[in-house]
Amino acid sequence: MTEKRYEQWLAECREVAPPVTLADRIMNQVTKMERQRRDFWWLRLLQRIEQSRAARWAVCGGALAVGGSPFVFLAHVAQFVTF
Amino acid sequence: MEIEDRELVRRVLAGQTDDFRLLVDRYQQPIFRFASGLLGSREEAQDVTQEAFLAAFANLSGYDSSRALFSTWLFTIARNRCVNLLKQSRPLALNESHSVADVTSADPIVRQELSQQLDRALAALPVEQRSALVLAEIEELPYAEIARIERTSLGTVKSRIHRAKQRLQSLLEPAMRESR
Numbered sequence: 001m002t003e004k005r006y007e008q009w010l011a012e013c014r015e016v017a018p019p020v021t022l023a024d025r026i027m028n029q030v031t032k033m034e035r036q037r038r039d040f041w042w043l044r045l046l047q048r049i050e051q052s053r054a055a056r057w058a059v060c061g062g063a064l065a066v067g068g069s070p071f072v073f074l075a076h077v078a079q080f081v082t083f
Numbered sequence: 084m085e086i087e088d089r090e091l092v093r094r095v096l097a098g099q100t101d102d103f104r105l106l107v108d109r110y111q112q113p114i115f116r117f118a119s120g121l122l123g124s125r126e127e128a129q130d131v132t133q134e135a136f137l138a139a140f141a142n143l144s145g146y147d148s149s150r151a152l153f154s155t156w157l158f159t160i161a162r163n164r165c166v167n168l169l170k171q172s173r174p175l176a177l178n179e180s181h182s183v184a185d186v187t188s189a190d191p192i193v194r195q196e197l198s199q200q201l202d203r204a205l206a207a208l209p210v211e212q213r214s215a216l217v218l219a220e221i222e223e224l225p226y227a228e229i230a231r232i233e234r235t236s237l238g239t240v241k242s243r244i245h246r247a248k249q250r251l252q253s254l255l256e257p258a259m260r261e262s263r
Contacts, residue, residue, distance in 0.1 A: 017115070022132060030140050
């Protein structure tokens with residue numbers, strides 16, 4: 001008897017359904033979040049750098065090139081320039 | 084043919100946000116049911132379901148499909164939210180709490196309703212046991228997946244479910260005797 005009632009109770013619990021509007025509410029929030037994310041281009045760039053190894057290498061390479069350019073100028077280019 | 088979760092996640096990450104709807108449609112009921120069983124409130128379950136999906140969307144890039152199923156990951160998020168909510172609002176629910184007889188003795192009509200008794204008995208279980216029981220008995224998930232969601236060992240999950248069933252039975256015995 002108890003076992004049967006327990007099974008009935010489990011069946012009742014399995015029938016519990018969310019309100020029909022819940023999925024729409026979630027998707028509205030998702031769209032809003034996505035719009036906010038698009039508005040912040042620098043945030044998207046940061047996320048891209050965080051997600052992709054290639055992007056991380058590109059950023060490091062770029063920083064190295066910019067940072068090293070004065071030294072390259074002094075070592076190789078400056079000797080050909082008449083001041 | 085149904086599109087796999089992994090493929091849907093890939094599409095959402097590639098910018099097809101609308102495909103997230105398919106994941107929501109697929110898992111909103113299990114997550115809501117789980118939260119409802121754990122919290123015992125439809126309103127709170129709605130909030131937790133919504134929060135879990137939004138957290139999943141916001142952190143989708145951190146989901147690793149080689150480590151866990153999307154459903155397992157989502158259940159883990161929902162479980163953590165439920166536990167946090169229980170800690171904030173009902174610290175007693177985390178411990179061994181009141182018995183069913185204590186709760187229902189004031190109302191003889193409610194006492195006769197065994198499904199309500201079971202709801203109350205479930206709410207009286209410690210949260211770890213309740214969560215494991217809901218995942219195993221209502222969601223019918225395999226024990227290995229429950230262990231991943233609960234972040235514990237398979238043995239612990241089995242013992243939690245066993246103890247939960249025992250406790251449920253012991254909590255219901257007085258009510259059963261009275262209803263005979």
